[in-house]
Amino acid sequence: MPGEGPFMLVAQDGRVIQWSAAAEETLGWTAQEAVGRHIGELVARAVDDEGGWTSAVLEALSACSPMIFHVLDADLRVLRLGGVSVEGPACPVSVTGGMFPEVYGLAALAEEKVARGVLRTGEPVVDHVVRARLPGDPRARHYSLSYIRVDNLHDGMQGLVVLALDVTDRVRAVQRLTVLEAVRDSVGEQLDVIAVCRALTDAVVPGFCGVTVVEVIDGVVRGEDPPLAPVDGDVQLLRAAFRGVVSAHPVGEVSRLPDATPFSRVLTDLRPRLVPVTPDALWLSADPARAAAIAQSDAHSLIVAPLALRGQAMGMVSFYRRGSEEPFEERDLDLTADVCAHAALSIDNARRFARERTIAATLKRRLLPQRPAATSTVDIARLHLPGPGAGGAWFDVIELSGARTALVLGDVAGRGVATATVMGQLRTVIHSLAALDLPPDELMARLSDTATRLAGERAALPAGDSLHAEPLTAGCLIAVYDAVDQHCTIVRAGLSDPYVVYPDGRAALVPVPEGPVLAGPCHAPFPATTVELPEGTTLALNNEDLLIPTTGQVGALLVAGAEDSLDEVCDTVAYALRDRDESEKLLLLARVKALPADRVMIVTLPTRNEAAPLARAATRRQLAAWNIPEEGAFTAELVVSELVGNAVRYGAPPLQLRLVLDRHLTCEVHDAAQCAPHLKHARTVDEDGRGLFIIASLADNWGTRYGPDGKTVWAQLSASPPS
Incomplete structure (x- = not known):
């Protein structure tokens, strides 16, 4: 206790942190001299000052310190031992005369090197932690050893004071x-x-x-x-x-x-x-x-x-x-x-x-087409590398009227269920708008309007919703290939330029002006580009800049595989990209074919009442040449008659009839008027207004397509030549 003799407090690292008046009186050092010093220095000073072992000083220090004191001669043999009770496992027993490293079972060479270094230089080594197992102790312990040189141990001989503190719990x-x-x-x-x-x-x-x-x-x-x-x-x-x-x-x-x-x-x-x-x-x-x-x-x-x-x-x-x-x-x-x-x-x-991720991936698989839609004029293959998690990349192949095919590739930023949901919404909008037969640039503009509304709904979510802080952005590319004219109209929003490989081996990026990303802050238009695509040309669309000429790898593989099947080309590209799975990648390949000239009939019609009979006669002859069965030919004549009659009555010259035989028979009548035809459900007593109603009843599908020089009203029939 502090009042029962010399009192001091020693920190775990051996530094004196408190020194009482009794300690000062008994040991002869003031608090100013003692506090902050290592206890080993005081022991060494006691030994050095008296020219030998000062029992009273060492006993006083031992009573207040958790350390074991050793006094070693120049040969590192233990001359004296003091400190904590020798009954505990932390203290060696009967060590006087033994070599110090051996007493603790230490690595003799390593520890002797430390001790002799202190003897040589006089620089103390403090808090040197070692692991040792003492005799009779079943467990190894950690000790903090401090070495201090004593210059007047016996008759001027040097020695060491070594303090050992059990720091096993600390370590x-x-x-x-x-x-x-x-x-x-x-x-x-x-x-x-x-x-x-x-x-x-x-x-x-x-x-x-x-x-x-x-x-x-x-x-x-x-x-x-x-x-x-x-x-x-x-x-x-x-x-x-x-x-x-x-x-x-x-x-x-x-x-x-x-x-x-x-x-x-x-x-x-x-x-x-x-x-x-x-x-x-x-x-x-x-x-x-x-x-x-x-x-x-x-x-x-x-x-x-x-x-x-x-x-x-x-x-x-x-x-x-x-x-x-x-x-x-x-x-x-x-x-x-x-x-x-x-x-x-x-x-x-x-x-x-x-x-x-599983839910998002499942949702995305359900929303994406399982296989690209088959068309007679475009061969399709796609390569999808999902990367970590379910992203927002998607594609679509949509068959349009008049032997045309829409190729769509898009990418919604982000991952997870919300991203897959937005991707599904945009894909649904694309299909709905495609049914209206809109030009690609207008189709993209309306898709962007939808994306902007979705982004506004997300921004209006409560601040605590995780989606509130994630802006909605997406990119898209739409390419419409016309197998009759062999040209392709392309518009893009944010994604990279498409890549074409021609039948003669030439390859290049198609420079399509970049429109703004969908739902982005910019409301600039989406300019379209029309390019010629000869039969056998491969068009490649991608979402990850895989076809930039500076990288060259994927483009070179497309050129090398110009005569291979598209599925084989996709496999080759997948092998080349096997180590690039840090992001979702989607590559859509389309190899185009021309519709044979004998599958198209074009007739210019007068704007008078004789236009309908002329159109029916031309249709009858062409369908006979195509071996269309009589029942199908009769339906086609009736549809053509109603289309022409509608154009004569409500349209503007010139009038043109076009029949296109692909997987379906498409009957088209073009005129220069921009007004939209209106489908009416005529009453029994009405003498007109039945034309488009009849067309809608007989045709598998019908619609209106607008262009810079007028409109085309078309009807699609399932009539086809016998196999």
Whole structure:
């Protein structure tokens, strides 16, 4: 006690932090001289000042210090010993006369080098931490050694004062804190369950243990909800990660846990367990493979801890110490609980992301066309590399009237369910607008209007909604190929230029003026470009600048595969891009064909009443040449008659009839008027107004297409020549 003799306080690093008046009176040093000094300096000074061992001083210092004092001669032999009681395991017994490094079982050469360096230079070494195992102590301990030179030990001979402080608890506490910080720094940055488990094993081996096994309930990896404890014995666990010497089961194996083992018990009550590993342990017989691996790895101590959150079990972690590693202590259970709690939260985040990713991917698969639409004038193939998660890239192939085909490729920024939903909305709008037969630039403008409205709805969400801070942007490219005229009209919003490979081997980017991104702040127009595409030309659309000439790789592959099937070309490109999966990539290839000239009939008609009979006669002759069955020919004549009659009555010259035979028979009448025809449901007593109603009743599809020189009213019939 402070009032019962010389009193001082010594910090764990050996520095004096308090020096009483009694200590000053007894030991002869003022508080100003003592405070802040290392206790070893005071011991050395006591020895040096008196020319030998000053019992009163050393006893006083020993009574107030948790250290063991050693006085060594120049040969590093122990002359005197003092300090904490020699009855404890932290203090060596009967060491006088022995070599100091040998007393503590230290690495003799390394420790002798430190001691002789102090003897040579006089510079003290303070808080030199070593690991040692003293005789009679079953566990190794950590000691903080401080060396101070004494210049007048006996008759002017040099020596050393060495202070040893048992800092085992401090070192192990620091080790535990280091492990916990490593786990918190590295575990949780990943949004993949397996990656989280691997990061956990890397963070704890070898700093905390020699072997770690992470096993996760199989459904959790796929994003399913974890079961509540106690977990049913039939639940399958996936060995998600392992780091150590010998593994009982390969990583990736799915199996059921044997009953009556610490592992099955942990998933019953979610309580961590410290389990001594002995050859006669009953639980080892329940899992022979695990028992064999434990024996081969020389494991002797085990902690099994659950991966659990809110009473739900996601798996467990097994920590093993082996060989010369210290057995686990009860206090290690607290560390494993903290480590596994952090890992469980990270796994749950990854599981939720996996579930959302699965939902988004499923939603996207349902929204996208399973196979490109087949047309007789365009061969289609597509390459889709999803990348991590479900993105917003999509494509469409839409058959239009008059042997025309619309190719659409788009990309919504972002990932997840919300992105896939927007992608589906825009794709639906494209199909609806395509049915109106709008020009590509107008089609893109209306699509952008829809995207802007969707972006406004997102911006109006409450501030707490995660989507509120994510602006909606998207890119799109629309190309309409006309197999009769062999030209293609292209308009783009944000995406890169398309790429063409001609039949003669020439290849180039098509310079299409870039319009603003969909739902972007700019409301500039979307200018269209029309290019000639000879038969056999391959048109490539992409969302990731894969065809920029400076990269060259994909474009060169398209040129090299000009005579291969498009599916083979996609495979070749996929092989070349196998290491570039950091983002979603979509490549749409279209190889065009011309509609044979004998499948098109064009007739210029007068604007008088004789136009309808002339049109019917020309239609009859052409359908006979095409071997259209009589029933189909009669329907086509009637539809042509009504189309021409409507144009004569409401249109403007010149009038032109065009028949196109592809997979369907398309009847078109063009006039110079811009007014839209109106479908009326005529009453029984009405003498007119039935034309378009009849056309709508007889045709599979019909519509109006506008151009700079007027409009074209068309009707599509299923009539086709017999096979």
